[in-house]
Amino acid sequence: MKGSGVVVPSPAGRRAGTPPRLPVPRSPLPRLALLFLVVLAVAVADVVAGRAVTPAGVWEVLLGGGDALDRHVVLNLRVPRMLVALVAGACLAVAGLLLQSALRNPLAGPEVTGVTPGAVLGAVVATGFGLADRQSPLAVVIAACLGGLFGAGLLWVLTGRRRDDPTETAVHGVLVSAVLGGLTAMVLLVAPGELGSVVQWLIGTTDGRVWQHWNLLWPWALCWGIAAWLLAGPLTLLRCGEEQAAEAGLDTGRARGAALLCAVALAAGAVSTVGALGFVGLLVPHLALALFGADLRITVPGAALAGAAVVGGADALAQVGGRALAVLWDADRLTLPVGALTTALGAALLLVVVRRSPTRDF
Amino acid sequence: MSPRVRPGRPGRPGRKARGAAAVVVTALILGAGVAALCLGTPVVPPTELLGPLTGGGDDPRVAVVVGQLRLPRVVLALLAGACLGAAGLVLQEALRNPLAVPEMLGVSAGAALGVAVPLVLSLSLPALLVPSLALVGAALGGGLTLVAAGFGRSPSAVLLTGAAVTAALQAALLVVMVMADQLSLQIIYRYLLGSLSARTWEHVGGVWPWLVLAVPALVLCAPVLSVLRLGDDDASALGVRVHRARLAALGVVVVLIAPVVAVCGPVAWVGFLAPQIARRLDPTGHAVRWLPWSIAWGAAIVLVADLPARLALAPVETPVGAWTALVGVPVGVLLLRSGRRSGRRSARSAAHPDGHPTSVPAPRIPVGPVPGTGKGKS
Numbered sequence: 001m002k003g004s005g006v007v008v009p010s011p012a013g014r015r016a017g018t019p020p021r022l023p024v025p026r027s028p029l030p031r032l033a034l035l036f037l038v039v040l041a042v043a044v045a046d047v048v049a050g051r052a053v054t055p056a057g058v059w060e061v062l063l064g065g066g067d068a069l070d071r072h073v074v075l076n077l078r079v080p081r082m083l084v085a086l087v088a089g090a091c092l093a094v095a096g097l098l099l100q101s102a103l104r105n106p107l108a109g110p111e112v113t114g115v116t117p118g119a120v121l122g123a124v125v126a127t128g129f130g131l132a133d134r135q136s137p138l139a140v141v142i143a144a145c146l147g148g149l150f151g152a153g154l155l156w157v158l159t160g161r162r163r164d165d166p167t168e169t170a171v172h173g174v175l176v177s178a179v180l181g182g183l184t185a186m187v188l189l190v191a192p193g194e195l196g197s198v199v200q201w202l203i204g205t206t207d208g209r210v211w212q213h214w215n216l217l218w219p220w221a222l223c224w225g226i227a228a229w230l231l232a233g234p235l236t237l238l239r240c241g242e243e244q245a246a247e248a249g250l251d252t253g254r255a256r257g258a259a260l261l262c263a264v265a266l267a268a269g270a271v272s273t274v275g276a277l278g279f280v281g282l283l284v285p286h287l288a289l290a291l292f293g294a295d296l297r298i299t300v301p302g303a304a305l306a307g308a309a310v311v312g313g314a315d316a317l318a319q320v321g322g323r324a325l326a327v328l329w330d331a332d333r334l335t336l337p338v339g340a341l342t343t344a345l346g347a348a349l350l351l352v353v354v355r356r357s358p359t360r361d362f
Numbered sequence: 363m364s365p366r367v368r369p370g371r372p373g374r375p376g377r378k379a380r381g382a383a384a385v386v387v388t389a390l391i392l393g394a395g396v397a398a399l400c401l402g403t404p405v406v407p408p409t410e411l412l413g414p415l416t417g418g419g420d421d422p423r424v425a426v427v428v429g430q431l432r433l434p435r436v437v438l439a440l441l442a443g444a445c446l447g448a449a450g451l452v453l454q455e456a457l458r459n460p461l462a463v464p465e466m467l468g469v470s471a472g473a474a475l476g477v478a479v480p481l482v483l484s485l486s487l488p489a490l491l492v493p494s495l496a497l498v499g500a501a502l503g504g505g506l507t508l509v510a511a512g513f514g515r516s517p518s519a520v521l522l523t524g525a526a527v528t529a530a531l532q533a534a535l536l537v538v539m540v541m542a543d544q545l546s547l548q549i550i551y552r553y554l555l556g557s558l559s560a561r562t563w564e565h566v567g568g569v570w571p572w573l574v575l576a577v578p579a580l581v582l583c584a585p586v587l588s589v590l591r592l593g594d595d596d597a598s599a600l601g602v603r604v605h606r607a608r609l610a611a612l613g614v615v616v617v618l619i620a621p622v623v624a625v626c627g628p629v630a631w632v633g634f635l636a637p638q639i640a641r642r643l644d645p646t647g648h649a650v651r652w653l654p655w656s657i658a659w660g661a662a663i664v665l666v667a668d669l670p671a672r673l674a675l676a677p678v679e680t681p682v683g684a685w686t687a688l689v690g691v692p693v694g695v696l697l698l699r700s701g702r703r704s705g706r707r708s709a710r711s712a713a714h715p716d717g718h719p720t721s722v723p724a725p726r727i728p729v730g731p732v733p734g735t736g737k738g739k740s
Binding site: 158172174175178179181182183185186188189199202203205207278279334335336337339340341343344346347348350351353354 | 461511525555630631687
């Protein structure tokens with residue numbers, strides 16, 4: 001276990017005879033900038049998509065004109081919705097990346113480790129028993145956070161000593177998620193009157209998110225996002241392995257605990273605002289790792305941008321698709337929740353993965 | 363129930379444990395059945411059950427309550443539990459994965475969609491068609507999984523495809539749920555948890571005809587299952603056409619659970635728990651020996667869980683699926699943990715001299731997509 005060359009990569013000696021060729025580190029800035037442009041484009045698309053106001057009308061409003069109704073729709077409904085979608089996506093992606101790195105488990109998304117179901121349970125319990133409502137959104141966030149910690153803690157206790165095995169953790173995570181889902185169902189049965197307002201957490205949707213939600217979400221996301229970025233260095237070490245990180249002088253237990261807390265807080269903030277968006281926290285970190293490599297100091301912001309782009313794009317698509325469906329079926333109340341779209345995208349991706357590697361034993 | 367059956371010794375202790383298990387499961391089914399017939403409002407003492415059951419009795423109201431409300435519910439619970447238990451065992455054996463649950467084939471999600479769509483869109487359908495829509499949805503979900511998985515090429519492909527199809531159907535369900543009003547939401551939610559409340563002989567009639575189709579198929583495919591467990595290569599070396607056998611087994615599973623899910627909703631975790639218990643009680647057995655046990659335990663679980671579902675919060679009924687999930691998952695985790703420990707011990711004791719265990723390698727469950735498995739460990 002000694003000196004396996006973690007801190008200084010040494011590709012020398014792989015093939016005798018060839019001179020050691022140190023890889024030239026490419027600057028990640030162009031890629032980050034490109035992704036940022038994508039996020040901007042997605043943001044514009046998200047504001048332009050949607051019914052009632054034409055793109056030209058949106059442009060007019062943004063220039064300061066437009067009539068009162070258009071101004072209200074764009075400035076008080078669409079812009080906060082877009083911002084909430086972007087930040088929630090970023091939160092979920094970073095949370096997933098932190099979880100996957102801290103547990104050294106490529107399958108550990110917030111959905112699989114009991115964090116998202118726990119957060120939903122917390123929010124549902126707080127609302128169902130009258131501890132929180134629309135007037136006190138902070139209570140919902142805190143309840144969701146506690147619930148997420150409860151779910152993660154349950155998994156921690158259940159996996160016991162064998163939590164190094166990724167599949168073991170994932171298997172128990174699925175079971176924990178099922179238990180938490182059952183508990184949520186029980187709460188809904190005890191307080192059926194709240195069902196309508198509670199379903200919004202079960203379905204991930206950005207419909208009707210206004211400045212109030214945004215004002216709650218961004219400070220939370222900013223604090224924990226900065227914390228996540230500060231943790232990126234230790235986590236990069238932790239990804240190399242427990243012993244290596246300890247040898248490099250890292251208190252692995254504390255680093256992992258801090259990362260888990262940070263991940264739970266980020267996921268809970270996103271869940272309490274937009275609900276459980278399927279597959280984002282599981283898949284986007286893989287996308288970010290593929291784009292930016294394993295150095296988390298760059299990948300954490302990259303994952304945030306990628307998550308924002310994915311959820312914002314899905315939101316824009318959902319609005320366009322919802323409009324198309326409404327025209328198609330002549331049903332005015334038809335809307336496409338963004339959670340349904342991300343889930344469908346994740347399912348499609350899953351099918352592609354299965355088809356591409358038919359005989360591989362996962 | 364003695365969980366500490368020593369592996370590698372198929373002699374008397376196993377038989378004794380099986381005998382005890384038979385007594386326990388029979389007592390459970392009989393006791394829960396009598397309790398389900400007696401308890402409630404009005405309480406009928408067990409001594410007076412015979413009158414209403416045979417159609418007579420002093421009070422015609424009691425006869426109606428027992429004969430038309432409680433008895434079909436008991437029968438339906440037994441049928442549903444038996445079907446789910448059998449389906450769970452077939453699925454776990456055919457896919458070689460202890461966590462392959464019937465819910466993962468896309469059948470439940472399809473049935474839920476079939477229930478939700480006409481309810482929310484308030485389509486005007488003849489009343490006769492509504493239950494069959496759930497059945498159509500269930501069959502579509504299961505069929506979609508089988509087709510997309512390339513007709514059962516490999517176990518993990520089937521499981522992953524099932525997860526994907528389930529997720530996609532759930533996304534469609536979400537779209538429907540967003541449009542639903544409070545009342546339809548409650549109905550959908552109740553259905554999604556699996557409930558036996560207000561089921562009558564009519565519903566029983568929706569399940570049992572399918573058994574005529576499923577039972578002979580089950581009997582035919584059970585012996586192949588124990589060969590499939592050896593792994594694809596060994597099974598085909600023994601002369602089994604693996605893909606066709608797996609496809610047949612999955613088809614049997616769909617036929618078994620689609621009517622149950624259409625009538626009762628997806629009662630969670632029965633198909634996971636019953637085979638686990640059956641296996642734990644007879645660790646040296648094989649699929650054919652486990653099948654009756656799995657059926658019996660499935661029936662017992664649903665019947666027992668229906669008691670608190672009906673009575674715990676009376677007069678409000680709770681869905682039976684909530685109880686099976688709440689109680690079943692912790693029990694299942696315990697079973698899995700202790701089962702794996704004893705399994706590892708037996709593997710070690712039965713290892714070859716060169717250290718290779720002779721047992722089948724523990725199957726692993728894929729959970730979610732793994733596009734970059736290697737990247738997790740930089």
